[in-house]
Amino acid sequence: MTGHQVNTSPLPSQGGACPERVEGGRGAGDRRAFLAWLTRGSLATIAALALGQVARFISFAPAAEDQTAIPVGQPEQYAAGTLTYVEPARAYIGRDGAGLYALDAVCTHLGCLVAQQAGGGFACPCHGSRFAADGQAQNGPASQALRHLALNLNQDGQMVVDRSRPVTPATRLAEDS
């Protein structure tokens, strides 16, 4: 096994950099470099444009459900001093001395639904935030108050909640009857 010889015949001489092998005379190397640059530039431009369109494509969202007029029943359904959770609106409908109001049940911390507590006020089951009966943040990680949502009467005398429009806590439904 002494003749363990590997064929290591040297590669034919490469002759160094590109332009020396060019036979087209002066400027051929420049032209080649320019064309290479042009090719890479075109490919990069096409890729960037395509990526931009991909971003547009995945940003497309189909029309969502209408959140501006969620029916929650007649005003008479809600007696004075009550607070009722209404599922489709994901909000509490309450009536106090001043009138009817809608309080968003979505916790301002990370979006869980807050639950009524025995002693009044709300608690979030996810991270333990506490809110007062008027929605003010009292305790826990949430720092913002629960939103009060616009409550309106539609043409049929039915109440509708507009989840897209927060209102001040003092706002009450204008009942003229």
Next chain:
Amino acid sequence: MGKLDRQRVKESSLQAVKPAKASIPEYDSSERSAVMVHRRPNFFYHLHPPTLPARESRFGYTFGLGGISLLLFLALGVTGVLEMFIYLPTLADAAASVRQIAYLAPFGWLLRNMHYWAGQMMVGTVILHMARVVLSGGYKGRRSNWLIGMALLALTLLLDFTGYVLRWDQDTAWALVMGTNLVNAIPGIGPALYRLLIGGQTVGQATLLRFYAWHVLGLALVATVLIVWHSFRVRRDGGISHRKSAPGPAPRVGREQLVRTEAIAALLTLAALVGLSVLVNAPLGPAANLSVLMTAEPRAPWFFLWIQELLRSAPVFLAGVLAPLAVFTLLSVLPYALDRGPAGVGEWFNRPGRLAQGVFLALVLAVIALTARGLLR
């Protein structure tokens, strides 16, 4: 090979030391391998170099954690594709189709349980794999592969989370709401990124479909490419990381020995997976309805419980985005910032890497403590 070299090889093989450059028939020591080496090596042999460092090829050095993770990933692919034949990623049908898999389709329960448990086990094995690499200095001299590994850790967690959501019961849907709201808390780009993630203003049909697409193809494809690259880099970097301090040629073993160990590890892993899947069902709660008030506290998947614990006491952006990013970044830069030198490669708790090992163990302990607190709640 010269005469002197050859003599040295002969001497060393007397002490059962395998020379690195010996041709294949020289190192077979049993009749069994003598039969094997004259066959054309099959695919599984071909994945390995002809000989490997003996010490580092032992199961007791790697615990086969990388290979076991790969096997679990393949099992997830097979069971996942079969689940796709029944699963429907729509708000109306998702929960019902999961029940069809779990209760009606023949052996669907086993398939779903195996997919679930393989996912859980894989989170464990990749984290243990990472721990082995840090504590035995495996990343020394091959830091780029450490970064690929970190990307694979992130992908494993994201794949688990996106899969968790597809179950579409109360727990997982609320975990989705909370998880995506974390993105919303990023200053500046948060809201735009949130809309991109959930496909609209609120969590709904588009969200479920997007998570489905990410889970079954988007993330899985990237993970497949990175796994191939990760394994290729091991070969390219000179095989399994091994000790270099010992003088003279290190003992080596033939690859058929490693393949045999790997086959045993694979069979035991599959047995554990099937056994667990037969004994313990994957959780399945009532179908998700994000308008119904919650009766119990929704829990993050166990590997994100530590983040949920942090969220109880710290601002959302800090606890839910910056803290996980900081942990991830710190782990990524371990071989770049704290354990740069090549000394100590392949040695458990090697001295030059003590600082990096300490930081790693401190991070792991903190995460385990927070997870335990979340579990005990």
